[in-house]
Amino acid sequence: MQTIQLNTGAEMPMVGFGVFQMAPDVCERAVSEALEVGYRLIDTASSYKNEAAVGAAIRRSGISREELFVTSKVFVEDMGERKTRDAYLRSLDALGLDYLDLYLIHMPYGDVFGAWRALEALVREGRLRAIGVSNFQSDRILDLCQNIEIRPAIDQLELHPFYQRADELALLSELGICPQAWAPFAEGLNGLFTNPVLAAIAAAHGKSVAQVALRWNLQRGVPVLPKSTHRNRMVENFAVQAFTLTEAEMAQIATLDLARPQMFDPRSPAEVRRIYDYLNNPVLTTLQ
Ligand SMILES: NC(=O)c1ccc[n+]([C@@H]2O[C@H](COP(=O)([O-])OP(=O)(O)OC[C@H]3O[C@@H](n4cnc5c(N)ncnc54)[C@H](OP(=O)(O)O)[C@@H]3O)[C@@H](O)[C@H]2O)c1
Numbered sequence: 001m002q003t004i005q006l007n008t009g010a011e012m013p014m015v016g017f018g019v020f021q022m023a024p025d026v027c028e029r030a031v032s033e034a035l036e037v038g039y040r041l042i043d044t045a046s047s048y049k050n051e052a053a054v055g056a057a058i059r060r061s062g063i064s065r066e067e068l069f070v071t072s073k074v075f076v077e078d079m080g081e082r083k084t085r086d087a088y089l090r091s092l093d094a095l096g097l098d099y100l101d102l103y104l105i106h107m108p109y110g111d112v113f114g115a116w117r118a119l120e121a122l123v124r125e126g127r128l129r130a131i132g133v134s135n136f137q138s139d140r141i142l143d144l145c146q147n148i149e150i151r152p153a154i155d156q157l158e159l160h161p162f163y164q165r166a167d168e169l170a171l172l173s174e175l176g177i178c179p180q181a182w183a184p185f186a187e188g189l190n191g192l193f194t195n196p197v198l199a200a201i202a203a204a205h206g207k208s209v210a211q212v213a214l215r216w217n218l219q220r221g222v223p224v225l226p227k228s229t230h231r232n233r234m235v236e237n238f239a240v241q242a243f244t245l246t247e248a249e250m251a252q253i254a255t256l257d258l259a260r261p262q263m264f265d266p267r268s269p270a271e272v273r274r275i276y277d278y279l280n281n282p283v284l285t286t287l288q
Contacts, residue, residue, distance in 0.1 A: 001040065002241055004223055006153040007176045008130045010101065012069055014218055015238055016041030018182065019229035024053040030229050031057035037234045043156075043182075043225045045073035045106055055095035057278055070095065071102040073134060077279050079110030084118040088128065099126075104156055105133045107275065108140045108266055113147060120150045132156065134182070135266045138171050144174060152177050158264060161187040161198065161213055163255040167180055169222070181217050184224040185210060186262050197256060201249045216239045216253050 003011035017039040019027050028051040031042055035057065044054045051072060059066065068224075072095065078087035088103055103122075105115055110139060119234070122128040132154030136144065145151055155172055159165060159181035171181050186192050198209045210226070217224050226237040265271055 001038070002218070004178060004221070005177075006130055007151060008153050010130055010153075012102070012154075012223060013039075013041040014223045015039065015214070015240060016043050016069070016225045017070070017234070018043045018225040019054060020045070020048055020182075020227055022048070022227075022229065026084075026229055027053040028057045030053065031235075032060060033231045034234050035061040035063060037231070037235070037238055039238060040067055041069040041071070043071045043227075043276055044095075045104075046087060046094075047073070047106065048077040051091055052092035052096075055097065061156055065097070069101040070097060071104065072100055072117060073104040073106035074249065076275055079105070079112065079115045079245065081111075081114040081118045084115035085122065087101070088122055090119070092127075093143060100128055102132060102154060102215050103128055103132045104131070104154065104233050104271045105136075108136050109272065109275070112140075112144065116144070116148050117208070120148070122253055123150060130154070132177075135264065138168050139264065141171065143175065151175065154178050154180050156180040156182050157259055158183055158186075159215060159217060159260070160184050161192070161195070161253050161256040162190055162194075162258045162262050163185050163260065164254065169220070173221075179222050181222050181224045183213055183263055184217055184226055189262050190258075195256065197252055201245065201252065204249075205243050205245075207243060208236055210237055211240050211243075212245070212253075215243065215245055216250065219245055219250060242269075251273065 002014040004011055017034040024262045031054050042054055044051050072091045074084050074087045119131040130153040132152040136155050136157035155177050169179055193209050198212050202209045214224050226232050
């Protein structure tokens with residue numbers, strides 16, 4: 001399995017398994033199957049409300065802890081030095097693990113610096129292997145790096161053929177921070193799975209559009225987190241190492257960039273309002 005070395009020295013699988021929008025029963029079954037298929041990185045979050053299911057599937061698999069790379073995330077309501085520490089310990093408890101390989105600040109809101117100090121302390125105590133952020137754009141990353149001691153290992157970002165973020169990736173590379181692609185299929189939006197450019201490239205290689213979308217990110221050095229509840233798709237999404245897109249094909253895919261978020265814009269006031277509305281009244285609103 002192809003891995004990438006983080007700035008902590010740890011090796012992280014280039015292809016992980018995401019469990020967003022999976023109810024606990026579906027999640028436990030899907031993670032069990034994903035581990036059977038060969039995935040070793042599982043990406044969950046406290047806000048997905050399925051950490052216990054992930055933990056149950058891990059225990060049932062019998063795979064040794066050292067072979068796995070488990071990520072979770074702290075959500076907005078738990079930002080701050082004390083609250084973030086407590087949230088991490090709750091995540092560990094739910095997962096039934098005694099450390100995580102990676103723990104991320106899910107969104108760039110709330111007391112980011114207090115939260116970061118809590119994460120740094122957990123790393124120093126040996127209870128957490130690596131720390132990072134998600135949905136931090138270049139300005140937030142630069143500001144964060146100026147004011148902390150341990151630099152993020154990861155910035156998990158919306159990254160797919162319709163939102164390619166080349167400038168932001170260049171900055172992350174300069175800072176030694178590894179990007180990681182969430183929604184590598186844009187959840188199928190904009191007809192990604194039937195896009196004619198991607199379909200023609202897929203046909204030329206005897207692969208699927210999904211495999212081409214993943215392969216394109218991998219070839220630009222970006223690890224990916226495809227999500228599927230279907231075993232055949234888990235197999236398909238994992239089998240992306242044994243073919244190579246040509247430079248011309250990479251250039252064709254570059255033309256698909258719409259250069260703006262397709263799913264979530266952390267700078268949009270409407271999104272910020274939606275998240276705080278959800279936290280203030282989760283019964284009336286839903287979080288995506
Ligand atoms: N940090 C963040 O803010 C953030 C935000 C969003 C997501 N994430 C992470 O990134 C992971 C992936 O993102 P995502 O779940 O939003 O979307 P995604 O992986 O881009 O797309 C998932 C969708 O694609 C379908 N699919 C998967 N493989 C397919 C294939 N080979 N052919 C056709 N359809 C396929 C899935 O359907 P089926 O399930 O029915 O197969 C599902 O509807 C998440 O699970 C989560 O771990 C993080």
